[in-house]
Amino acid sequence: MNTSSKTSNSFIARLSRDFPDLKFQKGEQEHWSPRTNTITYNPNQPLRDLRYGVLHELAHARLNHTTYGSDFELLKMESLAWSEAARIGRRYNVRVSSNHIQNCLDTYRDWLHRRSTCPTCGAHSLQKDAHRYQCLNCQAVWRVTSGRFVRPYRRTHNLT
Ligand SMILES: [Zn+2]
Numbered sequence: 001m002n003t004s005s006k007t008s009n010s011f012i013a014r015l016s017r018d019f020p021d022l023k024f025q026k027g028e029q030e031h032w033s034p035r036t037n038t039i040t041y042n043p044n045q046p047l048r049d050l051r052y053g054v055l056h057e058l059a060h061a062r063l064n065h066t067t068y069g070s071d072f073e074l075l076k077m078e079s080l081a082w083s084e085a086a087r088i089g090r091r092y093n094v095r096v097s098s099n100h101i102q103n104c105l106d107t108y109r110d111w112l113h114r115r116s117t118c119p120t121c122g123a124h125s126l127q128k129d130a131h132r133y134q135c136l137n138c139q140a141v142w143r144v145t146s147g148r149f150v151r152p153y154r155r156t157h158n159l160t
Protein backbone atom coordinates (compact mmCIF):
# COMPACT_ATOMS: atom_id res chain seq x y z
CA MET A 1 0.00 0.00 0.00
CA ASN A 2 1.47 3.36 -0.95
CA THR A 3 1.53 6.43 1.26
CA SER A 4 -1.30 8.12 -0.57
CA SER A 5 -3.75 5.26 -0.12
CA LYS A 6 -2.78 4.98 3.56
CA THR A 7 -3.58 8.66 4.00
CA SER A 8 -6.86 8.40 2.15
CA ASN A 9 -7.85 5.36 4.20
CA SER A 10 -7.23 7.23 7.43
CA PHE A 11 -9.23 10.19 6.14
CA ILE A 12 -12.19 7.91 5.36
CA ALA A 13 -11.75 6.16 8.72
CA ARG A 14 -11.96 9.51 10.51
CA LEU A 15 -15.09 10.51 8.63
CA SER A 16 -16.70 7.14 9.37
CA ARG A 17 -16.04 7.73 13.07
CA ASP A 18 -17.33 11.30 13.00
CA PHE A 19 -20.41 10.49 10.91
CA PRO A 20 -21.46 7.07 12.18
CA ASP A 21 -24.89 7.25 10.52
CA LEU A 22 -23.29 7.24 7.07
CA LYS A 23 -21.67 4.43 5.13
CA PHE A 24 -18.59 5.04 3.03
CA GLN A 25 -17.88 2.68 0.18
CA LYS A 26 -15.45 2.49 -2.70
CA GLY A 27 -16.81 2.68 -6.22
CA GLU A 28 -16.35 4.06 -9.70
CA GLN A 29 -18.18 7.35 -9.41
CA GLU A 30 -18.63 9.65 -6.47
CA HIS A 31 -22.17 9.55 -5.36
CA TRP A 32 -24.48 10.16 -2.43
CA SER A 33 -27.40 7.82 -1.98
CA PRO A 34 -30.04 9.16 0.44
CA ARG A 35 -31.87 5.85 0.17
CA THR A 36 -29.05 3.78 1.66
CA ASN A 37 -27.23 6.63 3.45
CA THR A 38 -24.13 5.72 1.52
CA ILE A 39 -21.34 7.86 0.17
CA THR A 40 -19.50 6.25 -2.69
CA TYR A 41 -16.02 7.49 -3.49
CA ASN A 42 -13.44 6.61 -6.07
CA PRO A 43 -10.19 5.57 -4.36
CA ASN A 44 -8.24 5.67 -7.63
CA GLN A 45 -7.53 9.37 -7.82
CA PRO A 46 -5.11 11.85 -6.32
CA LEU A 47 -5.58 12.33 -2.58
CA ARG A 48 -6.62 15.95 -3.02
CA ASP A 49 -9.43 15.08 -5.44
CA LEU A 50 -10.52 12.16 -3.31
CA ARG A 51 -10.86 14.41 -0.26
CA TYR A 52 -12.73 17.09 -2.20
CA GLY A 53 -15.05 14.48 -3.68
CA VAL A 54 -15.85 12.80 -0.38
CA LEU A 55 -16.38 16.14 1.37
CA HIS A 56 -18.71 17.22 -1.42
CA GLU A 57 -20.85 14.09 -1.18
CA LEU A 58 -20.78 14.36 2.60
CA ALA A 59 -22.09 17.91 2.26
CA HIS A 60 -25.04 16.69 0.17
CA ALA A 61 -25.74 14.17 2.92
CA ARG A 62 -25.52 16.75 5.72
CA LEU A 63 -27.77 19.14 3.82
CA ASN A 64 -30.34 16.40 3.25
CA HIS A 65 -30.19 16.81 -0.49
CA THR A 66 -32.46 14.19 -1.96
CA THR A 67 -34.41 15.46 -4.93
CA TYR A 68 -34.84 18.64 -6.90
CA GLY A 69 -37.47 19.87 -9.29
CA SER A 70 -35.39 21.57 -11.92
CA ASP A 71 -31.89 21.85 -13.31
CA PHE A 72 -31.57 25.30 -11.81
CA GLU A 73 -32.39 23.94 -8.38
CA LEU A 74 -29.77 21.26 -8.89
CA LEU A 75 -27.19 23.90 -9.69
CA LYS A 76 -28.15 25.78 -6.54
CA MET A 77 -27.79 22.62 -4.47
CA GLU A 78 -24.39 21.96 -6.02
CA SER A 79 -23.28 25.40 -5.02
CA LEU A 80 -24.56 24.97 -1.46
CA ALA A 81 -22.90 21.58 -1.24
CA TRP A 82 -19.53 23.10 -2.12
CA SER A 83 -19.86 25.80 0.55
CA GLU A 84 -20.71 23.14 3.09
CA ALA A 85 -17.86 20.91 1.86
CA ALA A 86 -15.42 23.78 2.38
CA ARG A 87 -16.82 24.36 5.87
CA ILE A 88 -16.55 20.69 6.90
CA GLY A 89 -13.11 20.46 5.29
CA ARG A 90 -11.71 23.04 7.73
CA ARG A 91 -12.23 20.56 10.58
CA TYR A 92 -9.94 18.14 8.75
CA ASN A 93 -7.40 20.69 7.62
CA VAL A 94 -8.55 20.32 4.03
CA ARG A 95 -8.77 23.61 2.24
CA VAL A 96 -11.08 23.16 -0.74
CA SER A 97 -9.71 25.44 -3.44
CA SER A 98 -12.19 27.93 -4.81
CA ASN A 99 -10.75 27.26 -8.24
CA HIS A 100 -11.80 23.63 -7.97
CA ILE A 101 -15.28 24.69 -6.85
CA GLN A 102 -15.65 27.10 -9.77
CA ASN A 103 -14.54 24.42 -12.24
CA CYS A 104 -17.11 21.99 -10.91
CA LEU A 105 -19.89 24.56 -10.97
CA ASP A 106 -18.88 25.63 -14.49
CA THR A 107 -19.26 22.02 -15.55
CA TYR A 108 -22.82 22.11 -14.30
CA ARG A 109 -23.47 25.44 -15.96
CA ASP A 110 -22.23 24.08 -19.29
CA TRP A 111 -24.39 21.01 -18.87
CA LEU A 112 -27.41 23.14 -18.02
CA HIS A 113 -26.75 25.35 -21.01
CA ARG A 114 -26.65 22.36 -23.35
CA ARG A 115 -29.88 20.94 -21.95
CA SER A 116 -31.69 24.24 -22.24
CA THR A 117 -30.69 24.93 -25.84
CA CYS A 118 -33.59 24.31 -28.23
CA PRO A 119 -32.74 21.39 -30.57
CA THR A 120 -34.93 22.94 -33.28
CA CYS A 121 -33.94 26.60 -33.39
CA GLY A 122 -31.04 26.87 -30.96
CA ALA A 123 -32.70 29.46 -28.73
CA HIS A 124 -32.03 29.38 -25.02
CA SER A 125 -35.18 28.33 -23.20
CA LEU A 126 -36.85 27.63 -19.91
CA GLN A 127 -37.45 24.39 -18.12
CA LYS A 128 -41.10 23.37 -18.00
CA ASP A 129 -40.82 20.67 -15.36
CA ALA A 130 -38.26 18.15 -14.11
CA HIS A 131 -38.22 16.32 -17.44
CA ARG A 132 -39.16 18.84 -20.08
CA TYR A 133 -38.01 22.08 -21.61
CA GLN A 134 -40.06 24.29 -23.86
CA CYS A 135 -38.72 26.80 -26.34
CA LEU A 136 -40.18 30.28 -26.00
CA ASN A 137 -39.14 31.06 -29.55
CA CYS A 138 -40.53 28.13 -31.58
CA GLN A 139 -42.58 26.33 -28.90
CA ALA A 140 -40.72 23.06 -29.38
CA VAL A 141 -40.81 20.78 -26.33
CA TRP A 142 -38.08 18.28 -25.54
CA ARG A 143 -37.48 15.79 -22.83
CA VAL A 144 -34.37 15.57 -20.72
CA THR A 145 -33.26 12.77 -18.46
CA SER A 146 -33.43 13.75 -14.83
CA GLY A 147 -30.24 15.32 -13.57
CA ARG A 148 -28.08 13.65 -11.02
CA PHE A 149 -25.73 14.72 -8.31
CA VAL A 150 -22.69 13.83 -10.32
CA ARG A 151 -19.65 15.79 -11.19
CA PRO A 152 -19.14 15.47 -14.92
CA TYR A 153 -15.71 16.99 -15.37
CA ARG A 154 -15.27 19.20 -18.37
CA ARG A 155 -13.46 17.28 -21.06
CA THR A 156 -11.19 20.23 -21.78
CA HIS A 157 -9.43 20.09 -18.45
CA ASN A 158 -9.87 16.48 -17.54
CA LEU A 159 -7.58 15.55 -14.68
CA THR A 160 -5.77 12.27 -14.83
ZN1 LIG B 1 -36.88 26.68 -30.54
Ligand SMILES: [Zn+2]
Nearest residue numbers: 078081149150
Ligand atom coordinates in the same frame (compact mmCIF):
# COMPACT_ATOMS: atom_id res chain seq x y z
ZN1 LIG C 1 -22.87 17.38 -6.00
